[in-house]
Amino acid sequence: MDLLESLKMAGTTLVANKLRSSLTMLGIIIGNASVIAMVGIGQGAQRLASEQFETLGPNLLFIVPGSQQTRSTTLNLPKTLVLADAKAIATQVPSIKEVAPQINSRLLVTYRNRNTNTAITGTTPEFLVVRNFDVARGRFITNLDLERNNQVVALGADVAEKLFGNSDPIGQTIRIKNASFQVIGVMEPKGAFLGDNQDDTAFIPLTTMANRLVGRTSPYGLELTFISATAKSQDSIGAAQFQIENLLRLRHKITDEDDFTVRTQKDVLKIVGTITGGLTVLLAAIAAISLLVGGIGVMNIMLVSVTERTQEIGLRKALGAQERDILIQFLIEAVILSAAGGIIGTALGISVIQIVAMVSPLKAGISPVAILVSVSISGGIGLFFGVVPARRAAKLDPIVALRSA
Known part of the structure; x- marks a missing residue:
């Protein structure tokens, strides 16, 4: 057959x-x-x-406190990065374009009878370039705000909507942890990143964050949650990572295990x-x-x-x-x-x-x-x-x- x-x-x-x-x-x-x-x-x-990683910013590097082993074995991360480290990276690492130090917390934000628990980020003007954020209305933090510890805030799109609805928030006063802040700007919508809503954030000057909201607890300077930095080009990311690691080892007098971790965008994505x-x-x-x-x-x-x-x-x-x-x-x-x-x-x-x-x-x-x-x-x-x-x-x-x- x-x-x-x-x-x-x-x-x-x-x-x-x-x-x-x-x-x-x-x-x-x-x-x-x-x-x-x-x-x-x-x-x-x-x-x-x-x-989503591409929206974070071009040629991005993250410098976070604690070694890789420490970060994987404890919830209470050591506070080993200070503002002086960020300034040293900005001035002494030739392959770095901009540096944005950050202090992060989550606090109650109030306007009249409306309130919301939102992420508060203390940072510097370089944050816009490093993290690829844009201002929709008003302005962002300036160096003058940092020098004077001005109590000003730029609101993420979702925070502005929760507190003010369709009203214009520019010039209004809100309270963050019982301190008054004047709204100077509203950010362009950024969207979520790995489940974290980037629009549910309020941005204030780094010095104001340290002095008025979270306090200074380190004898070595103003403690940071982490540092973001952007390399001058895609080809210089590897060199930037190497130079940052060497610089921080010298500054922290490290002879054994690093008390920090430098991650590139590609590392995190991998x-x-x-x-x-x-x-x-x-x-x-x-x-x-x-x-x-x-x-x-x-x-x-x-x-x-x-x-x-x-x-x-x-x-x-x-x-x-x-x-x-x-x-x-x-x-x-x-x-x-x-x-x-x-x-x-x-x-x-x-x-x-x-x-x-x-x-x-x-x-x-x-x-x-x-x-x-x-x-x-x-x-x-x-x-x-x-x-x-x-x-x-x-x-x-x-x-x-x-x-x-």
Whole structure:
């Protein structure tokens, strides 16, 4: 019997048992759809993280207190960075363009009968350039504000809306931790970064933050939460990181473990990419289990089919069909079920990815590799799990088969 005839017979048999064939394919459909959707969503999460890091600012470096080991083993981070460190980086590191020191806290902000608990950032005028922020109305902090400890504040877009609604906040007075601040500006909307709303922030002069709100507790100078810096070019980021590390080691008189960590934008993005990539692989592996379950379902149904078609098999063998012909027919049926399930599952997975892309910020994309691998695996599963029932059918004795029918 030629292959074309086997294909026709397999198709006729499967169409004659539509419900059973559909239920057999269901596990394969769900498995393929899950794998493709999980891989697409995982890649979308990686793209979103990459885009959000790009909005932070060009050629960005973060200098944070505590060594990498310290930051991973304690919640109370050491306060080892001071304002003098930031000034030294700005003046003594030739590959650095701008430096923005920061003191961060979360405090109650009040205007008349409205209040909100929001992030307060004490910083300098360089923050706009380093962190790629823009002012929508009014102005930002100036060096004069720093020198005079002026109690002025630039509000993030969401904070301004919560406190003032549609009213103009410029010139109004708000209270931050029982201290009065005049609103001098409103920032352009920036959006969220890794779940942190950057528009839910109020910006005040760094010196005012230290002297009026959080206090000075370090004998070495004005303590900082961290320092942001931007390199002069993409090519100078590595040199900037090296120079900053050497400078701070000299300033802090370090001979053993560093009491600070310098991270580039690429370093942080690589960490996030490793995490999201690992989660994608984990989710895809879990989804692939349903492919295995679907393959077992194919084998079970094909074994039932062999039992039900004992008379047909005996009759065909009595008329001269070889074991190879019976084997090929049942293998073809198993592969058709798995391949058809794979194709339908692929279409379903692509639909899920498109829906997720429309209703969420994830830039979910369709992975041709995931589709090719998933469909190939589903077809291979049909072939693999179809061998046992196909061999059982091929080995049936025609006389016994006809007698037991």
